[in-house]
Amino acid sequence: MIKNVETFIGCDCEYEEAKVVLFGAPYDSTTSFRPGARFGSAAIRHESFGLETYSLYQDKDLTGCAIFDSGDLELCFGSSESALEEIKSRTAEIRKDGKFPLLIGGEHLVTLGSVRALAEEYPNLHIIHFDAHADLRQDYLGATLSHACVMRRCYELLGDGRIHQFCIRSGDREEFGFAQEHTDLHPFSFEGLEEVVEELREKGAPVYFSIDLDCLDPGIFPGTGTPEAGGVTFLQLLKAILTVARCKVVGADINELAPMLDQSGISTATACKVLRELLLALYETL
Numbered sequence: 362m363i364k365n366v367e368t369f370i371g372c373d374c375e376y377e378e379a380k381v382v383l384f385g386a387p388y389d390s391t392t393s394f395r396p397g398a399r400f401g402s403a404a405i406r407h408e409s410f411g412l413e414t415y416s417l418y419q420d421k422d423l424t425g426c427a428i429f430d431s432g433d434l435e436l437c438f439g440s441s442e443s444a445l446e447e448i449k450s451r452t453a454e455i456r457k458d459g460k461f462p463l464l465i466g467g468e469h470l471v472t473l474g475s476v477r478a479l480a481e482e483y484p485n486l487h488i489i490h491f492d493a494h495a496d497l498r499q500d501y502l503g504a505t506l507s508h509a510c511v512m513r514r515c516y517e518l519l520g521d522g523r524i525h526q527f528c529i530r531s532g533d534r535e536e537f538g539f540a541q542e543h544t545d546l547h548p549f550s551f552e553g554l555e556e557v558v559e560e561l562r563e564k565g566a567p568v569y570f571s572i573d574l575d576c577l578d579p580g581i582f583p584g585t586g587t588p589e590a591g592g593v594t595f596l597q598l599l600k601a602i603l604t605v606a607r608c609k610v611v612g613a614d615i616n617e618l619a620p621m622l623d624q625s626g627i628s629t630a631t632a633c634k635v636l637r638e639l640l641l642a643l644y645e646t647l
Contacts, residue, residue, distance in 0.1 A: 368430035369406050369636065371414035371423030379429035380647050381461045381640065384451055386471035388436045388444050389619075391507040395586040397619030401632070402433055402465040404620035409633045418599060421641040428640060429460075441470060441506040448474025452612065456482055461647050463640070466616025468586070469496060469508040472571045473515060479612050480518045483567040488515055488524045489557070489605050491598070492573035493589035495532035495546065497539050508617075516543060525557050527601070528576040531589045550593065551601045561608050570605050570613040572598075572639070574632055584628025586619050595631060599638055606642035613639065 362376045372383055385402030392398060414423040434451060436444040448464065452475040455462040464475050469492070480486050490496075490512060497516070501507040506514070516524055524544040528551065532540075540546040547553045561568055575585040578592035593601075618632045 362429070362431045366432070367406050370409040370412055371426070372428035372430040372640070374427045374429055376429045376431070379427050379460055381426070381428040381463055381644060382455045383428065383430040383463050383465060384455075385433035385465045386436060386444070386448050386467040386474070387433050388438065388466070388471055389468040389586070390438045391441060391470050391501070391504060392468050392586050393501055393507065393509050395619060395622055397621050398466060398468045398586055398617050400620055401467060401616070401618035404629045405465060405618065405632050405636060406430070408626065408629045409637075411630065412633050412637060414637075416638060416641050418638060419603075419641050423637065423640060426640065426644045428644075445470070445474040445477070445506070449478045452478035453481075461643070462612045464612075464614035465636070466614060469511050469571075469573050469616045470506060471616060472614055473511050475612055475614060476515050476518060476569055479567070479569055483611060485566055486519060486523065486569060486611070487561060487566050488512075488519065488569045488571060489608070490524060490526045490571050491528050491576040491601065492526065493528060493531050493575040493592060494573070494587065495526065495529050495536040495540060497532065497536040497544070512544070513539075527551050527554055528593055530591050549591065551597065554601055554604055558604050558608055565609060567611045568605070568608040570610050572613070572615045572635065573617045574615060574635065575617050577631065582628050582631055584619055584623030585617050586622070595634070598635065602635075602639055602642050606646055610643055610646065613643065615639065
């Protein structure tokens with residue numbers, strides 16, 4: 362792969378040397394409220410240079426990590442299926458080369474592309490999902506490929522009890538009825554995360570980790586398409602990330618930053634810090 366011109370800070374090693382490969386999926390064609398998440402991955406890269414590579418929280422530095430940033434995919438905005446195939450293909454290529462794929466969205470539908478690739482490699486794959494929204498609709502205004510349906514489509518790949526959802530505080534009645542029967546949903550907070558992680562560790566189960574940044578409270582993260590009051594703090598999210606990192610995580614993403622919806626830049630700065638901490642937390646487990 363060709364090195365990206367503008368990389369996330371500290372993520373500039375050569376592809377052959379890398380243990381982790383970042384790639385962006387600038388797609389938001391199914392956004393149900395406020396668009397703009399297609400600009401999230403580019404904004405995160407650009408604004409990351411206002412951030413230190415060193416994390417005082419973890420006493421680790423990105424300069425000591427072999428991470429390659431391959432830039433953004435060129436995705437067809439007129440076809441969700443075409444975009445998902447491109448994401449799946451890139452994820453599979455990274456995994457074939459023995460490296461860890463970390464996807465930067467984009468809207469949350471992009472997760473499905475990576476999950477499709479990893480579910481083929483790991484038939485017993487589980488998902489740990491942080492989000493304000495359940496994303497379990499059968500369809501949204503007739504569209505089955507929508508960011509409002511992404512976990513329902515993932516469920517169809519994985520089956521019962523393999524999707525573990527936290528911080529969920531929004532959805533329609535049917536979604537929560539479906540979750541009660543088919544997923545492991547923990548509303549409002551990270552309560553129960555420790556127990557889920559320990560169970561998955563004991564099984565040695567592979568885990569895909571998806572962070573929709575609107576799990577954060579909009580008071581500190583307003584730059585997202587579907588903000589929901591009542592979210593978690595950055596420090597609560599950081600603690601949860603460090604907990605999930607104890608699992609056998611085989612792929613991950615962050616998504617749903619819409620940078621132009623927060624002219625202060627605070628949301629983008631927060632997203633950069635979440636990505637830095639996620640990279641550092643996962644790196645030593647690989």
